[in-house]
Amino acid sequence: MSARVALAGVYEHPTRWAPDKTSSQIMAESARGALQECGLALKDVDGLFAAGMEMGAMGVVQLAEYLNLKPRYVDGTNIGGSSFVAHVRHAAGAIQAGLCEVALILYGSTAASNAMAIGTAGRAGSDPAAGFVSPYGLTTVGGYAMAARRHMHLYGTRSEQLAEIAVTMRRHAALNPAAKMRQEITIEDVLSSRVISDPLHLLDCCIISDGGGALVVTSLERARDLARPPVQLLGSGEAVWHQEIGAPDMLSIAASQSGAEAFRTAGVSHDDIDFAMIYDSFTITVLLTLESLGFCKPGEGGDFVSDGRIGLGGALPLNLDGGGLSSNHPGMRGIFLVIEAVKQLRGECGDRQVEGAETALAHGTGGLLSTLHSGATLILGRDR
Amino acid sequence: MPEKYVYVDGVATLLRHRGPTTLPEVAPDTRRGEVVLFLHGAGGNSGEFGAALDGLASDHSPLAFDMPAHGRSAGLDSLGSIEEMADFARRLVDKLGLRPLVLVGHGLGGFVAQAFALTSPERVRGLVLIGAGAHSEVPAEWIERWRRVTEGKEQRRLPLEGFAPDTPREVFQRAFPEFLKTDPRARYGDLRAAQGWSAADRLAELRAPCLCIVGEHEREAATASVDALLERAPTARKVVLPGAGHEIPSEQPEALTRSIHQFLGELAR
Numbered sequence: 001m002s003a004r005v006a007l008a009g010v011y012e013h014p015t016r017w018a019p020d021k022t023s024s025q026i027m028a029e030s031a032r033g034a035l036q037e038c039g040l041a042l043k044d045v046d047g048l049f050a051a052g053m054e055m056g057a058m059g060v061v062q063l064a065e066y067l068n069l070k071p072r073y074v075d076g077t078n079i080g081g082s083s084f085v086a087h088v089r090h091a092a093g094a095i096q097a098g099l100c101e102v103a104l105i106l107y108g109s110t111a112a113s114n115a116m117a118i119g120t121a122g123r124a125g126s127d128p129a130a131g132f133v134s135p136y137g138l139t140t141v142g143g144y145a146m147a148a149r150r151h152m153h154l155y156g157t158r159s160e161q162l163a164e165i166a167v168t169m170r171r172h173a174a175l176n177p178a179a180k181m182r183q184e185i186t187i188e189d190v191l192s193s194r195v196i197s198d199p200l201h202l203l204d205c206c207i208i209s210d211g212g213g214a215l216v217v218t219s220l221e222r223a224r225d226l227a228r229p230p231v232q233l234l235g236s237g238e239a240v241w242h243q244e245i246g247a248p249d250m251l252s253i254a255a256s257q258s259g260a261e262a263f264r265t266a267g268v269s270h271d272d273i274d275f276a277m278i279y280d281s282f283t284i285t286v287l288l289t290l291e292s293l294g295f296c297k298p299g300e301g302g303d304f305v306s307d308g309r310i311g312l313g314g315a316l317p318l319n320l321d322g323g324g325l326s327s328n329h330p331g332m333r334g335i336f337l338v339i340e341a342v343k344q345l346r347g348e349c350g351d352r353q354v355e356g357a358e359t360a361l362a363h364g365t366g367g368l369l370s371t372l373h374s375g376a377t378l379i380l381g382r383d384r
Numbered sequence: 385m386p387e388k389y390v391y392v393d394g395v396a397t398l399l400r401h402r403g404p405t406t407l408p409e410v411a412p413d414t415r416r417g418e419v420v421l422f423l424h425g426a427g428g429n430s431g432e433f434g435a436a437l438d439g440l441a442s443d444h445s446p447l448a449f450d451m452p453a454h455g456r457s458a459g460l461d462s463l464g465s466i467e468e469m470a471d472f473a474r475r476l477v478d479k480l481g482l483r484p485l486v487l488v489g490h491g492l493g494g495f496v497a498q499a500f501a502l503t504s505p506e507r508v509r510g511l512v513l514i515g516a517g518a519h520s521e522v523p524a525e526w527i528e529r530w531r532r533v534t535e536g537k538e539q540r541r542l543p544l545e546g547f548a549p550d551t552p553r554e555v556f557q558r559a560f561p562e563f564l565k566t567d568p569r570a571r572y573g574d575l576r577a578a579q580g581w582s583a584a585d586r587l588a589e590l591r592a593p594c595l596c597i598v599g600e601h602e603r604e605a606a607t608a609s610v611d612a613l614l615e616r617a618p619t620a621r622k623v624v625l626p627g628a629g630h631e632i633p634s635e636q637p638e639a640l641t642r643s644i645h646q647f648l649g650e651l652a653r
Contacts, residue, residue, distance in 0.1 A: 015458075017459065018396070019457065019458060020456075115565075180460060185535075189536075193537055194536055201536070202536035203536050
């Protein structure tokens with residue numbers, strides 16, 4: 001990478017239930033939070049990046065109008081929940097190319113108070129393959145459940161191992177005052193919660209909340225003059241993965257491509273990663289992502305997540321905010337992966353702080369594993 | 385129907401009213417007749433009072449709101465106690481600058497209304513209690529069922545105990561979408577808040593006129609609790625609605641409105 005780029009400001013909207021707000025309002029409040037944090041104002045923003053559940057084709061244009069903003073660079077790429085992770089990479093490219101200087105990345109949604117059925121809804125029917133799949137009733141959770149069942153079939157992975165992920169995320173959420181679900185749960189609780197799509201139980205699935213957030217990306221040089229310690233973008237990757245069920249393989253996911261590129265461009269190894277923020281739409285998402293990113297071999301994910309390895313104090317703590325399984329999941333969650341990673345690297349996470357964290361990985365997944373999905377990976381580091 | 389958000393201690397609270405809409409931070413016009421504030425039941429929301437608001441609006445100033453974490457108000461958990469809920473209602477009344485009013489409470493809302501009236505008698509002109517008596521008698525198995533729902537061990541289903549036998553389909557069609565608007569955690573918290581609550585010792589102090597509206601098919605324990613209230617509160621009287629269960633606002637909105645309307649007329653005399 002040429003000129004270095006950094007995250008200068010982040011803001012996670014504290015709401016989890018906002019029936020009195022619109023998604024635009026949540027984005028605007030988040031923008032104010034992130035800009036104020038680093039000492040910038042809306043007038044400093046010249047790049048606008050956004051995607052959303054409630055945003056149509058002209059969504060970013062409408063958002064610019066809502067914010068009374070005239071950016072010289074806009075990007076409305078929507079590759080599902082991972083979009084905002086990819087936006088950081090896109091922003092870095094634009095900043096390095098001189099196309100903008102201060103990029104604002106936004107997400108906001110009232111998925112919960114609008115009673116959106118996200119995981120149990122059918123697959124959107126506009127792509128050519130959907131016409132052959134939708135009539136059989138595949139849902140979002142169904143796509144993930146197939147991958148989970150396949151993993152169990154091939155490698156003997158057990159529901160208890162998937163449950164370990166949900167239990168760990170809840171333990172982290174209990175340390176996060178803003179998390180939606182904070183009451184600790186046990187493996188038994190996960191296994192005895194009702195089955196949503198076999199083999200995934202209710203507590204294997206992310207929650208649905210309202211919420212949003214904002215990221216401010218600029219050059220490392222500029223970020224060093226701002227109010228908060230900058231967090232440097234060390235490397236990144238993005239990928240979109242197969243259209244057809246089972247091709248090339250249900251367990252081969254986009255993270256294998258985006259992760260390899262992120263590690264290559266960052267020039268770091270897996271051992272350098274102090275903690276990771278892994279998109280946890282479902283417990284199986286985390287397990288497959290860890291394997292595909294190369295933290296363990298295919299089939300070893302079940303053992304990898306056991307014995308406290310992914311909890312605070314473990315070898316690779318994951319999703320310290322409680323993740324989508326327990327803290328918040330307003331439909332698309334990628335932005336929160338980056339926000340928590342930045343806060344952790346700045347050392348401002350209190351009870352849930354990973355001590356001495358210097359390097360982090362954030363990986364977002366969008367769409368449905370087993371079919372059409374995307375992956376975006378960032379490797380972030382403290383400014384040294 | 386006009387709805388607006390009122391911020392009570394920072395909680396976005398959905399308020400339903402009638403008459404002209406008003407700008408944010410401007411209270412609706414409540415100059416007509418009696419000010420009537422509706423309090424919904426456990427896990428409910430103010431949507432159940434839509435017909436009653438319509439029916440009273442020509443002569444009075446009816447208002448209804450969603451408790452925190454219910455319906456379309458902000459918040460994630462039940463306030464957790466009847467007294468907290470009464471305090472919240474009082475702060476809403478302060479915020480709106482309402483004159484002394486009539487409280488109409490359904491089920492748990494009826495307990496909240498009693499707690500409000502016993503603590504601030506000077507602010508309450510009358511009470512209407514729908515399927516609510518002197519004390520709560522929440523069966524332990526209801527609480528257990530909703531605990532299981534909050535833990536994902538049971539699917540949430542519209543509780544049918546509250547409806548009279550032979551309830552027509554349209555009533556369920558109205559009640560079901562309202563039921564879905566509240567997180568099961570809030571209902572669970574409400575039921576626990578109601579558990580063991582009693583005003584029986586204090587009811588002799590109740591000065592405001594009180595109308596108890598009870599469905600013919602109300603559960604026996606609840607009917608007994610209403611009779612206990614009538615024994616202790618000298619100002620209370622009872623009407624029984626034939627054919628109704630506990631969900632009177634959904635089951636018989638017209639009959640409910642008529643009873644309230646008549647009660648309000650008597651207050652004025």
